Amino acid sequence: EAGVAQSPRYKIIEKRQSVAFWCNPISGHATLYWYQQILGQGPKLLIQFQNNGVVDDSQLPKDRFSAERLKGVDSTLKIQPAKLEDSAVYLCASKQGNTEAFFGQGTRLTVV
């Protein structure tokens, strides 16, 4: 079974630029999460989708972050404009039903 795919693996941008991350969840998984993991901390939930609808985006900084999940499969997370404090690993995870979530390898973002 293929795992959660994320791209790119690494990205370096200057502050005030924009960036987008892509996630392809495990086939058939209805729930998709985006997490932000700052160095030395646990993953922090940014947004949760159920199929193509948003379930929880209470921790998403909506003035600069946006996410979508068209057709209930792939998802993109965008940051515009980026700030230095956005430097982190962005993790995508998916699950089906009330089971464990499976994580991708993450995208490591460095904002300079």
Added chain:
Amino acid sequence: QKEVEQDPGPLSVPEGAIVSLNCTYSNSAFQYFMWYRQYSRKGPELLMYTYSSGNKEDGRFTAQVDKSSKYISLFIRDSQPSDSATYLCARGGDKIIFGKGTRLHILP
């Protein structure tokens, strides 16, 4: 109060020792708990999950939940250098909320 609290460590133990990793949680309504392991520059991978109270064992790993004290534990027996990683406890359910993670070093 954070939903899941975890001491970030680092924790260093000699090879072969028993490791005890612990978390506390705030809401007694939580029923589903998980331990993830995260190697450097990798995504978290699920180690163990448990429902309600009691122990669950899988090889060298034992997960324990004490609902009366809202305490979650992970024990690693016969620890190996390959167990060196960050261990994340989490509560499950509608969304998965993580603790800070504990960095573990097993010394050869």
